[in-house]
Amino acid sequence: MRGLVLALQFLTRLPLPAVRAEPEDFARSMRWFPAAGVAVGGAVAGAWWLGDLLGDRWLAALFALAAWIAITGGLHLDGLGDVADGAGAAHKDRARLSAVMADPHVGSFAVVAIVLHVLAKLVLLHALVPSQIWGLLLAPPLARIAPLFWTLALPPLHEGLASRFRSTVSWVHSAGWSIVAAAASLFAAPPLLAVFLIVPAWAYWLKRKIGGISGDGHGAGIEVTETLLLLALVVGR
Template structure:
């Protein structure tokens, strides 16, 4: 239970009691990231369904905006921050990995970050509007499945530095990845086969990280979660 609480504290802004934990406990919290994603999924799908489809007159745009606001609020824009850092680094580095790392570590927000975060929010808003009412179970699962991805990236990509990207490595194993992958397949069978796009999006982002950055970091995890979520939404719209 401690590890689940730590996962919820790290990935959400839910008011939870403080727990005593060491570095090993924190590493093991990654095993529970997908469960924390369930809390995010509910925070997204509930306002989307209630404001977009239950109330009269129905307004899918209002539901989409409420869902997006819930998405940002419950995560505290944590992953958007990672997306912005990666965008700034990739945009300014011009292939120089040392410069890329320096730019990503800079706390200032550049124009690439602003554009990337703006486009990401706009993409989610449009895709949330395009979803059909019957797709609400699949919408709940989108944040869940996206938070399986960091387990894979942690296991198969080298850490860039001794930060968040490496802190989880000792807390997960391939057995955890296999178990959650089977759960993802079951979720796709029960809700929408389009969610199987997870198994394309996750390796693609891992390949990009390896080719451009050389490994994984906390920012790489955050950006990847955001992009995988958008990829799954797009799959639900194009392959309902």
């Protein structure tokens, strides 16, 4: 269970006991990313249910969004901002891409991307109905299956933890979680099957625009996938 604890520590802000681990253990924890997503989904769905119980759909949306950001610590929003800044820089000068994405300062592209993304999540959460709460529970874990595919399908942009993921996961792990995702979606929320279109589409965009995958690409992709899955729930209900 060390891998699950490490995945929860990496992807969430849940209070967990310290675990002694080597860098390879952190890399192997990627296999547990989807399971860690269940904790995120549970917090988000629970917060939405509480707000809806109080009788206000906007309150439900606000509670869910706050829980989403709080349990992840805004980790993936940071990646979204870095990718937005990097993509903006690459449009003018591809050589500046790595420097811009590594810069801790937030650029205008990042601000716009994060604000629009958070607003989109808020509006889509408001558009959900109580019968879709199982879909809301599933969206975060489904989005966290995606990094297993991206790390295998895309070249790493640079050396780091994200590049080490590649040696610790296989297509067997990706396929296994994908089967679980398909079964859960078919049973609880068929519109979430859109994940099988969203994930390769993000890989294609990253390869064409950025050139490969990094930790920021994973984080941004998780955010984009989550939001598009919410859109699928709203459109497909």
